[in-house]
Amino acid sequence: MKLPAGTRDWLPAELQRKHAVEAALRAVFAARDYAEVQTPHFERFDVLASGLGAESAAAAFLFADRSGTQLALRPEMTTPIARLVSSRMRGAALPLRLCYLQPAFRYDEPQEGRMREFTAAGLELIGADGLEADAESLFSALEALDAVGLREARIDINHVAIVESVLDGFAFEARVRAACHEAIATRNLVSLRATLDAAGRASAAPVLVELAMARGGTDVLDTAARLCGSETGRAGLERLRALLARAQDLGYAGRVGIDLALLRDIAYYTGLVFEGYVEQAGFPICGGGRYDDLLPRFGFAAGAVGWSLAVERVLIALERRP
Amino acid sequence: MSLTVGVPKGALYDEAAARLRAAGIDAPEDPGRRLTCTTADGTRLLFLRPTDVPAYVEFGAADCGIVGADVLWESERNVSELADLGFGACRLVVAARRVDRYHEGAPFPTFLRVASKFTKSAEAYFAERDIPVQIVKLHGSVELSPLVGLADLIVDLVATGNTLREHDLVVVDEIARSTARFVVNPVRFRSAYGAIVDLLGRLDPGAAS
Structure with a gap:
């Protein structure tokens, strides 16, 4: 009667709490005029892999159909939605506001806040560039955290061009640059110093x-x-x-901070990146950013910005509240 | 805000505690059978098996901790390594019986068996060199295994080298040098930023430059 690792049942009282969080999220999505979509739980792996970075693709559950075509359970929702928009919704008026609340699957070592089956919720603003779009995405994430009851949650923001620009200034050879980028992203100061020492760039x-x-x-x-x-x-x-100033105007002063080493481990981000967190949990509650190169990989020239969260993480954070 | 710090029991304890005391946290001389204690400044210390420190920190049960690099290599936990504290130095090496002369360049057998507690590091080392091996996971007295034919090579930590010498084993290659590290939970780094940076500065005055 064993369940596979990283999966769980939901008993009535637990499911009720989960549904309450989901209802609060859907209300935020609706108030912002985001339309909910659904994509298949599994897709062709080659199609998903062309959007996902290597790390996310490696975390996909893989299986084959009878003809030997490799299929994957989706490890996240942004890539399937990019595929959907690039194919079936090409003609839709931009900007497009889409949201989702669906199971997703990751072949990770299961641990607190990291299940192999989890409920992904989030929104994508497609075909809108600039400050207004970034602000809409960022502050809708704060609204969602408020709506589920995490009013103390904070969000740190960063822009991927900043680290790139600083690294450019040093003109490292490619291997050293990649190692420095990785060390900054994981905030591994020991390996950062060791990399620079070994390269004679202390x-x-x-x-x-x-x-x-x-x-x-x-x-x-x-x-x-x-x-x-x-x-x-x-x-x-x-x-x-500009986003910090906007946070101030909206009454979110003190809930938005800057973290220049915040580089999310998903490869497709191109601009703003952000992560939300609360004191009582050792994992981020939500995360997102701008990904202008993803839809073009599916042949559709549009930039986009979005965020997602795992409903299960919200529930852990709510339970743990002092 | 006061921090929860994971402190390794065993070989690293005395120096870790001394370093904490130098940083103004009055860690006890000997934790005895206690699992935790709260120091005068409100810091909570968790006395942990060294190999458990990364898990406590990754889960956020401890905000930060002190742990040997050798433990981090094996754990593959998502923690940020903020400082090399310098103490607890040892080397992870490949070693073999002197009579096998691998240290003098004698070729390895085609079917190579390697015994180690450090299976991930051992696997990575031989994979990088494209040498096919069978890794045998052991939990102690690894130096016995080549003497009784269980393994051709061992991958083990060496501090003084006395254990190897006693059994007429020699170092074939050094894989890495380990020292104690100060690690933090990546999210707690943000939510307890001030306290973490402050403690980092006291544990390792050179860290922020």
């Missing part, structure tokens, strides 16, 4: 360590402005500055 350590440790408010943006050489990096900083 003089870069103070700047990159400062970048990896930088977290806070507008003060952090001033630090970053000093480190950031390129036009795209500075544009990224300005985007973050």
